Amino acid sequence: MTTMSCRRHSCFISVVLLLLVLVVVVPSSVAIDSILSRFQQYLQIDTSHPSPNYHQAADFILSQAKSLSLESQTLEFVKNKPLILLKWTGKNPHLPSILLNSHTDVVPVEPHKWSHPPFDAAINHQNGNIYARGSQDMKCVGLQYLEAIRKLKDSNFEPLRTIYISFVPDEEIGGHDGAEKFAKSKIFDEMNVGIMLDEGLASPEDNYRLFYAERCPMWLVIKATGAPGHGAKLYDNTAMENLLKSIESVRRFRASQFDLVKAGLKAEGEVVSVNMVFLKAGTPSPTGFVMNLQPSEAQAGFDIRVPPIADQASLERRIAEEWAPASRNMTFEFKQKVSVYDENGKPIMTGHDSSNPWWSLLEAAILEANGKIGKPEIFPASTDARYFRLRGIPAIGFSPMANTPILLHDHNEFLNKEEYLKGIDVYVSILKAFASFVEAEKDTAAFRDEL
Structure with missing residues (x-):
């Protein structure tokens, strides 16, 4: 084969290879x-x-x-x-x-x-x-x-x-x-x-x-009530005081659950999470809130998520007895509560x-x-x-x-x-x-x- 023929043959092969590449690559x-x-x-x-x-x-x-x-x-x-x-x-x-x-x-x-x-x-x-x-x-x-x-x-x-x-x-x-x-x-x-x-x-x-x-949602609203009073007066069982006690109790529970996650002992989905999502209290005024009046009502909302491996009934008892006890003039309601159990209790x-x-x-x-x-x-x-x-x-x-x-x-x-x-x-x-x-x-x- 002459040098010219070799070059033509080599050029032909190159063109064929290029076409093959284009056929494979371009559509992809x-x-x-x-x-x-x-x-x-x-x-x-x-x-x-x-x-x-x-x-x-x-x-x-x-x-x-x-x-x-x-x-x-x-x-x-x-x-x-x-x-x-x-x-x-x-x-x-x-x-x-x-x-x-x-x-x-x-x-x-x-x-x-x-x-x-x-x-x-x-x-x-x-x-x-x-x-x-x-x-x-x-x-x-x-x-x-x-x-x-x-x-x-x-x-x-x-x-x-x-x-x-x-x-x-x-x-x-x-x-x-x-x-x-x-x-x-x-x-x-x-x-x-x-x-x-x-x-x-x-x-x-x-x-x-x-x-x-x-995890199943339990959207909880806790409400505290009490007699209104002057902003300078100290007395027991005010709405704000009782709600703050509840918030602190919830905070401690949240920390105990979060510690398990931080320590690597449980995954996030395996613990009960609690996060406060709103706080409502005070007497509105044209410039904000009345500062010398202790309110008669205070509320807080919590987004709670419960895994199916948790004892949901025990958590509800904790809410009733510790987070919102009637003895402190407190009530609670669930805006949404989804059971972790099916109709057969599993x-x-x-x-x-x-x-x-x-x-x-x-x-x-x-x-x-x-x-x-x-x-x-x-x-x-x-x-x-x-x-x-x-x-x-x-x-x-x-x-x-x-x-x-x-x-x-x-x-x-x-x-x-x-x-x-x-x-x-x-x-x-x-x-x-x-x-x-x-x-x-x-x-x-x-x-x-x-x-």
């Missing part, structure tokens, strides 16, 4: 841009309270469902609060189905305290962070479900079990007009759900966090060991996707999962965000784009495992008995 890059663009579009819809734009979010989700050829229906248990339910029918629809749940609403923002506009969903090209309200809590998960299904459909995967995807309203204000009504509905009964996934938390470490239960928890095949499948699927797993946890706050656990459905909290600071409800909430993309692949692995599983049908009743 385009696909990633499209995935991130869809996430940004969802984040840019302002669904923050008190006026979430639910209908715009619903329209977006429905457009995505159409592009994926998923069945869809819009449910309104309460007017103007649409719940979107999508369905990917499995080859054996008689098997218990899979429910992937997420909420469309987000908490309010203080835009002037953000370094990036909270609904621009801008990507910082230096570090790859996507800054937006809902990037962690929890629009990421809702879109990751759909992107995972897109990848599975592109690979011609056919689920054995039916997969449902629900996008519910109002989680951030209790879920009463969303998930709670959904879980109690005839529509939900007909879905024959065998396992449900909901939100978890970001992990600052390189492992993912899995939640098998959550703690509301999902099995989180080999006795629950769904848990084992989830762990194996995460490991298969090169993820790491931390110790099973109790979610420190409340999620919509509680309404499904009350129905006896195994429910697991999981948001695939490792190496990520916990910023839900915080300023400058963000999720790194690489972490978001990796989470999609994790869900691909999970859905493959869940949707192909055939042995759980005969054990479903046993799982529910264990809850």
Whole structure:
């Protein structure tokens, strides 16, 4: 072969290799841009309270469902609060189905305290962070479900079990007009759900966090009463004095629980947390408060969270006897009180060991996707999962965000784009495992008995 021929041959090979690179790389890059663009579009819809734009979010989700050829229906248990339910029918629809749940609403923002506009969903090209309200809590998960299904459909995967995807309203204000009504509905009964996934938390470490239960809220208001008196007079049993005694008692209890966490003896979700959220007292005046009048009433509100491993009855006795005793002219009421027990008197928890095949499948699927797993946890706050656990459905909290600071409800909430993309692949692995599983049908009743 002549030198000229060799050069031509070498040039031809180089061109072929370049074309191969372009065929492989360019579509991949385009696909990633499209995935991130869809996430940004969802984040840019302002669904923050008190006026979430639910209908715009619903329209977006429905457009995505159409592009994926998923069945869809819009449910309104309460007017103007649409719940979107999508369905990917499995080859054996008689098997218990899979429910992937997420909420469309987000908490309010203080835009002037953000370094990036909270609904621009801008990507910082230096570090790859996507800054937006809902990037962690929890629009990421809702879109990751759909992107995972897109990848599975592109690979011609056919689920054995039916997969449902629900996008519910109002989680951030209790879920009463969303998930709670959904879980109690005839529509939900007909879905024959065998396992449900909901939100978890970001992990600052390189492992993912899995939640098998959550703390239940007890929102307590303590009220003290007493005779009004001159601001200079000293006398016993004033409203303010009695309330301060209660606040100090609550503070000591809080410190004892917090010490267990600080010492590493218990996780945050395993202790009873108590935080004072308001203090109301005094006699208003045109310039503020009357300074020479001791008030006849004083109130304080507390956000209490109780794990299902705690003795809730003992805590209620403590409230009645120590924090708000009638002997000190005190009363109390619960603005909300959720029991840690189901209707059979058992703690509301999902099995989180080999006795629950769904848990084992989830762990194996995460490991298969090169993820790491931390110790099973109790979610420190409340999620919509509680309404499904009350129905006896195994429910697991999981948001695939490792190496990520916990910023839900915080300023400058963000999720790194690489972490978001990796989470999609994790869900691909999970859905493959869940949707192909055939042995759980005969054990479903046993799982529910264990809850």
